[in-house]
Amino acid sequence: MRKLAFTLFLLFAFVTSWAQAPDKHPVKWTSKIEKKSDNEYIITLDGTIEDKWHVYSQFTPDGGALPLEITFNNDKDNFQAVGKAEESPYEKAFNKTFGVDEYFWSHNVQLKQVIRTTNPNNNLVQLDLFYQVCKEVCIQGNFFFEYDLKNLTAKEVKLFSDPTTAAKAETPKKAEEVKPASAPKKAKGDDKGIMTIFIVAFFSGFAALLTPCVFPMIPMTVSVFTKASKTRAQGIRNAIFFGLSIIIIYVLLGSIVTALFGVDSLNRLSTNVWFNLIFFALLVFFAISFLGGFEIMLPNSWANKVDRQADRGGFVGILFMALALAIVSFSCTGPIVGTLLVEAASKGGLAPVIGMVGFSSALALPFMLFAMFPGWMNSLPKSGGWLNTVKVSLGFLELALAFKFLSKADLVTQSHLLEREIFLVIWIAVFGAWALYLFGKLVLPHDTPVSYISVGRLLTGLLILSFTIYLIPGLWGAPLKLISGFPPPLRYSESPDGVGRSNISGSLPEGAKLVGKDIMAFEDYDKGLAYAKEVGKPVMIDFTGYGCENCRKMEDNVWSDDRIHSILKDEVVLISLYVDATEELPEAQQYRSETTGRKVKTVGNKWFEFQVKKYGAAAQPLYVVIDHEENNLNEPVGYTPDVEEYLQWLKDGVAKFNKE
Known part of the structure; x- marks a missing residue:
């Protein structure tokens, strides 16, 4: 517990x-x-x-x-x-x-x-x-x-x-009795999350426009409005209502998802293993469809019935025209909408509705504008093979995104079946294949034969290739900050200490392990102190925790500085004590705390009581530089994101030890 x-x-x-x-x-x-x-x-x-x-x-x-x-x-x-x-x-x-x-x-x-x-x-x-x-x-x-x-x-x-x-x-x-607490205010980060969903959904709507199922329908739909509208004012009014009808249809879909699953249930399920495995399979299914394996089609009878209603004219007819657009284009928009709903629904709340507002707004906007200003139609590029290229590119993106859900399922179960290196190899293969496709080296079903590739396609291919090459050093432990949060964390890998360092780990003193690049740390206080006396170096105690975010920030952003890294590696003996370690102590080592009267049963209990009793602090991280008699060489410090400040503190402790 x-x-x-x-x-x-x-x-x-x-x-x-x-x-x-x-x-x-x-x-x-x-x-x-x-x-x-x-x-x-x-x-x-x-x-x-x-x-x-x-x-x-x-x-x-x-x-x-x-x-x-x-x-x-x-x-x-x-x-x-x-x-x-x-x-x-x-x-x-x-x-x-x-x-x-x-x-x-x-x-x-x-x-x-x-x-x-x-x-x-x-x-x-x-x-x-x-x-x-x-x-x-x-x-x-x-x-x-x-x-x-x-x-x-x-x-x-x-x-x-x-x-x-x-x-x-x-x-x-x-204790005093109080009235029920009101719901907490939204944090700024929460607002940013909703805005991010809207922006991603909005651009996804534009991506859906550039697919073979949707793009050719723009001139067809606009011509219907132009012929049916007796005046320009009527044409503008019909165009606006058509766009609003598209938005209403997709927002209704998002509302149904929210109503079916509840405002918060999918949010809580987002770390459920089966939930993530089902989403992985669903996105792979969508990706194969986009790559040309098959088409996801709604029954033709639906489209025929809706088409007959669209002939009625008036606002009712326009509403059914929008519904017909949604049904006919489903083979291209369905996978995009499905992916958006999967991602948005896992955020909980009204995220599915917000996502559908963004998607449908981008989808409806061109239909509205070209219906209002038919002359703009002349500036549209002609339909052709480039539309299928867009669709296939979306398929590669869907395939890459699918492994995020598979990775989350693996992380939750700690199965180590999809560790960081395997995840990156898959992404390198997917994005590398995408680059080859854009360069014309791979041909998929429904592709139109081309004798050359356009400059835009070439530049996009170079961008994807550059990203693929960027991923490769991650196989050897590079942090890959551009995709932070997508692959498993650095420690969840086949070589958490870095590739080729297994022999170094094997030669370390008892109780020590490698952290960071090549810093040696003890996880037992007595063994670390004994080693410091043996090699004649001061001790730096690192009170930390597996669930301590600021501890990881210090390690990633401060300890990685070359000057600080050099001191931690060569001039001090580092002892990292994890106060949230849940490993139970042997029965003989368990004892009743003098402070609280409760039993100290775990390794984490032991190190936390040591921190509180000796240093009077309960927060992590806490850093203390001591000599061999366990005296503080300077004042302990906590979270210190300023590299220069932390460096000066560390140098001061080492300098005082060397003067003794």
Whole structure:
């Protein structure tokens, strides 16, 4: 259990400016309990989160920040939780550092947990709330509540009286009851996500226009409007209504998807293995269709019935003309619309509707404009083989995108079947084949024979080829920041320490491993300190966590500086202590914490208690430079993204050691 890795996180405020921790805990909780039926109760937890801090949902995917967790201490033979706690709406944003989506609250959070009693003689419920709250640093919260089922009262059990140091437990006091928390405000990142969906969908609509099923219909449709409209004003009015009809049809499709699956269900399913495998198969199916394997067609009877309705004239006839366009062009627009709905639906909320607004707006705009201004038709390029080239290119894109979903399924199960190198090899093959196709070296079904390629096609082929070559160094560990978030993270690979470094790893001292480029780090304090004494170097302790985003940022953006990398590699002995490691300690090494009275069971418990007890800080990252007698050589620092500032701090610690 993750909460067991953090049993000491009841320090409400650490006055540790060097660790960038807040003066007090950034989340305040209140709770109440209500009776639902004879043997069921509803526990409500309301949290108020300080500005710019985030608390992470129970459903946030593995590989990122630690999710919130509710457990009970005395439930055995007394009561049981009915499913997961119901959450107030959360926000969603992609974390480039971890390569996963994260679900979080920014201002307020409300949790409702239903419990069902099984022992009528028991009137006490003990709830343990664990979560991670992050801003510039990440702090774990562990709150305890007790509920009296007989009197329906709730009280928070506080184990510390002094906010800056561990102290004796104080007398529990009754928690205040509050009104249900309102839904959290949208974060700026959430707004950006919706805008990104709209922009991508809008350009996808333009891409759909340049397919053989849609482009030739522009002059055909415009000529119908020109002949049917008796006046120019009527023609403009009909054109506008036609465009709006297209938008209405596609927005209705997005609304149906939202209604069928709910505002948030697909969002929560986005890390489900089967969900991602089905989407992978669906996108491969779409890609094969675009590449010319087959065509996705709706029944001809549908088109015939709609065509007959379109002949009625008036606004009803125009509406059915728009529906006929959607049906007839489905073999080209269907895969694009399907991909958009898959991606948008996994974002949750109204994303499918927003996506369809963007797609249909781009699709409708040219029909409206050319119907208003028929003279512009002369500037349109003629239909030809280039339309199929666009369609095939979309097929290659669909195929590449499909592996994002397969990769996510593999990451969730940690199967290591689609590690970073294999993913990149597939992308190199797909984009390389696309480049060869654009250069005319590959011919697919429905292609028109050409004696030469256009300049535009050549330039596009060169761009795709350049991107393909850019991917190749990733096979040897290059970060590939342009596609951050698409391939598996660097550590999820066959050679996490870098290609050709297995022999180096094998020759490392016991307890050490390679991190970054070629920096050696110990994960055991005693072994690292003993090695430092042996080689005569100072120690740098790195209090870190597997789910610590700012720890990864420091490693990727600060430690990668050549000057800092050189010091970490050659001038200090690095000891990285993971405070969220869940590996259980041997029974003989488990003990009761003097600070909280709770049992230290995991490796993470052990290192976190060490951090709090010795350095009075709960936030990660925390960096400490010490000598062989374990004395600090300078003030510890936390998250320090300024390379020069961190470099000077590191040099200062090493210099003081060398003077001793």
